[in-house]
Amino acid sequence: MTGASFAELTTLRLGGPIARLVTATTQRDLVDLLHGVWGSGEPWLVLGGGSNLVAGDEGFDGTVVRIATNGIEVLPDAPEGSVRLRVQAGENWDGFIAWTVAHGYSGLEALSGIPGSVGAAPVQNIGAYGQELSEALLGVWLLDEGADAPRWMPADELELGYRTSVLKQGLAGVVVAVEVQLHDTAAERAVLGEAIGRPIAYAQLAAALGVQPGDRAPVAKVRETVLALRGSKGMVLDPDDPDSVSAGSFFTNPIVTERVARTLPADAPRWYLEPEQPDEVVPLSRLASHSPLDAFLELQAELAAADEEPAADAAPAEPLVKLSAAWLIEQSGIRRGFALPGSRAAVSSKHTLALTNRGGATAAELAELARYVRHRVQAEFGIVLHPEPVLVGVEI
Known part of the structure; x- marks a missing residue:
């Protein structure tokens, strides 16, 4: 497809023309499209939800591969009280969180309202209100540049840190699926009639919920409260809110x-x-x-x-x-x-x-x-x- 621009595909609504745009709706499509791009030797770029990208006015003289794959799969053999999920990279992140809350799964509800796609989440190791993806992430299925099929890359190899990972630091590859492990609140639902989430770790969120830090609250209430907090800061996409025409937080906390x-x-x-x-x-x-x-x-x-080798008796x-x-x-x-x-x-x-x-x-x-x-x-x-x-x- 020609004639597309970053202004149409990013939440900031700015950026120049794209020489060629292709969209993958299945994992097979994604692998095939990437192989074609890699074989051509032309510049390439992958795009998810466009919420964490600032593109220049001159545009991009190459191929942009837009990932629009979807699917959420419950995996077998999860530990008791837990659930393991495999999520395709093109799934909308907040839509995925809404799905987990609706099913009574806890561990990511404080990350509600973050725009973008699931595949981009581990690249940034997204976090908010006392939760980070790294706490629930098992690993990713990564298609290395030039590879024939995705490979499993466990979370401990991703070098996850504050808003960073080895993926962000330049590892050549594309995330095609993400696996997480969450708490299954089935036991709480059986007794209390509602899903009670993990302890609240962030003081502002706890205050908004009317609880103390370390207390627990219904996951649906946590999601509702986080969305309200983010909305008050213009951090939830809203066509009626000009403050939401952004890329979220532009600077990381030093x-x-x-x-x-x-x-x-x-x-x-x-x-x-x-x-x-x-x-x-x-x-x-x-x-x-x-x-x-x-x-x-x-x-x-x-x-x-x-760059110097530390002494054996160096101070902490x-x-x-x-x-x-x-x-x-x-x-x-x-x-x-x-x-x-x-x-x-x-x-x-x-x-x-x-x-x-x-x-x-x-x-x-x-x-x-x-x-x-x-x-x-x-x-x-x-x-x-x-x-x-x-x-x-x-x-x-």
Whole structure:
């Protein structure tokens, strides 16, 4: 198919023409189409829901393979109290979550409302409201470039991390199916008459549910509440909400060393990562005064020594701290709804982490806004924000 554009196929509604677009509706189609593309030697790109992609105005001079496969299969031999599912890559992610909730399966309900396809979920290791896909993921069926058939790749080989995986880091292949293991709430349903999910791990979600962190709640109620929370931030696709014309969170939350975190103001949100508790807010008493210059010099020394072999008696690695990108953006002087003069791209009026197309924006305008936001944060705090979406023909 010719004449298609990224503006028609992405949630940001921007991006130039596609030289050739082909759509796979079955796994066999997908394998055959990819083999044809690989054999031609032309540039290629796979596309799912288009919710995590920013494509340039010049478009793409190659073939885009759109994955529209579907199917959810219950697999045998799941442990007692669990269910194993194999899901085709083209399934709509939120539609899949709705299906699991309707069947009383718990473990992914806090990821409701995230746009995109199932196949893209492990690439980003998506997460929200105290849940991450990695907690339920068994592995993926991956078609390596040039291979005749997909191979099984268990989750422990995917190098899953915060919004990343070996798939995102450049492994040449395409996810054709995903397998997860969830909690089957059949026992709870038999006694209570409703599906009770896993413990609530996120304070904001717990408060919205009217429970304490660590308590459990009905999975249907969790999904309903998450959708409401995401909707209040413009993070649920809605044709009547211009703030939802975005790629979701545009920047990832920075992960820095404890020494860098000490340079921030006392009220900056921060959370220790493992081995500390991931949801523990760092108290001011644990972060003594530390100048930005000292932190910069220490960080440069750490980077210079990164390639050296550590001594046998080396001290344990310094704890890592996750910061709030939204807080950094807001404290750098950028407010909700901010736009550069004359630009049709703007920060969401509901959430500073989302960059939106207010109507007719170009990829160049969005990239200019992203660069400005990143520059302001770097100038104010010395921290570089990194984009979460995949960039094709766009640089920030």
